[in-house]
Amino acid sequence: MSQAEPWAFPTWGDREIAGQASDAVHDIPSALRLARALGPRGADMGGRTWSVLSALATLGSIDLSTARIVEPHLDARAILAQAGAGPDTAPPEAVWGVYAAQPPGTDLRCSRTDEGWRLTGTKPWCSLPDQLSHALVTAETSEGSRLVAAPLRDPSVSSDVSAWRPHGLRRVSTGSVHFSGTLVQPVGPVGWYLERPGFAWGGIAVAAVWFGAAAALAGSLWRAARAREPDQVALMHMGTCDFELFGALTLLREAAARIDDRATTAPESALLAARVRARVASTAEHTLAVVGHALGPGPLTSDEAHLTRVSDLTLYLRQHHAERDLARLGAMTLASPESSSGASAG
Incomplete structure (x- = not known):
């Protein structure tokens, strides 16, 4: 070079x-x-x-x-x-994003159910949601904010990058991701993501x-x-x-x-x-x-x-x-x- x-x-x-x-x-x-x-x-x-x-x-x-x-x-x-995290949470073949933006009006919650933790709502400012396989996502729970590992190719996940029309970084599409009761894995305890x-x-x-x-x-x-x-x-x-x-x-x-x-x-x-x-x-x-x-x-x-x-x-x-x-x-x-x-x- x-x-x-x-x-x-x-x-x-x-x-x-x-x-x-x-x-x-x-x-x-x-x-x-x-x-x-x-x-x-x-x-x-x-x-x-x-x-x-x-x-x-x-x-x-x-x-x-x-x-x-x-x-x-x-x-x-x-x-x-x-x-x-072990391979159940972090598959070795995965390609990850980190979706931690929390602008005013963000409505994304994670709740514990009989099947495990489920994620519901919308996360803005997510890069390449239509290309990546997994993402680490911050979400609110009844105990406070926590980090979860989410599969982006699950049928319960959809994304919208139609508003992304930048002059720079054009190929790195960015938009909102919608989770509809997506089964996710917790990563660390409540508050750990920001405190570490x-x-x-x-x-x-x-x-x-x-x-x-x-x-x-x-x-x-x-x-x-x-x-x-x-x-x-x-x-x-x-x-x-x-x-x-x-x-x-x-x-x-x-x-x-x-x-x-x-x-x-x-x-x-x-x-x-x-x-x-x-x-x-x-x-x-x-x-x-x-x-x-x-x-x-x-x-x-x-x-x-x-x-x-x-x-x-x-x-x-x-x-x-x-x-x-x-x-x-x-x-x-x-x-x-x-x-x-x-x-x-x-």
Whole structure:
């Protein structure tokens, strides 16, 4: 991948996965097969975390649609491993989504019956519900919120993706899933999904995808510099992308080490994830702007791969809630012991 190699790929990328991902571009069935093949790596979160983040960054640098399919599958496999789920709950051949959006008006309940737990209602913002075999779904019970494993190909499940008409991530259809008394398996106790340290890890995994896509965008500046002698402004653009991406990469590596440290608590993981996501999202948005300024309209009108990456990343970044997430981070720092100790030292 020398011609399309993104910024500093040898320091963080996985060439084997890059080759596999290249075969899955523009092909959903191939991306689903890749997700299944990489699935066991999900259990490395919390033990060999950098191998997961590197894989996701690599996928993000090749094709964000493929990354958007693989990332939740790896997240689901990590969650199932943390819960100690067996093959009855987690069939090895399954390809998973994680459906945890809970906007106002969501009406989805899980109730215990003589046959087991049954899921009834509608879950919004579900990606690829017409392509995946299973999903981890958050639902309300009489005792509180809990996570369940749901079979999406069951006759009691239907989906509607007709409203999905985006400019980015067009192939990753998203819509609502309707459950009509679907028999599901509980995963962990009530409240476990949000309370476990691993909840924050999934957000860091998404940030690794953003980083990979931003690095690929920045790589276009270095390729342009090889084709034409860069002037001072072009060098400034390259320098800006370099320090932004280096900082984001350093933070992702630090996050991987912190995740692997079993002494890291759930609140510490949450603060870490908020910081990492904010930093990487800012880096990705700045990189989008700098590359746009540097290259002008040309690649947006004649380079389909570049245009697709710009559109896909712009939409993908909206998983970060911008100023609202920064406000949440600010509140978390007030409650953080390390923030208090820093204030005392001053």
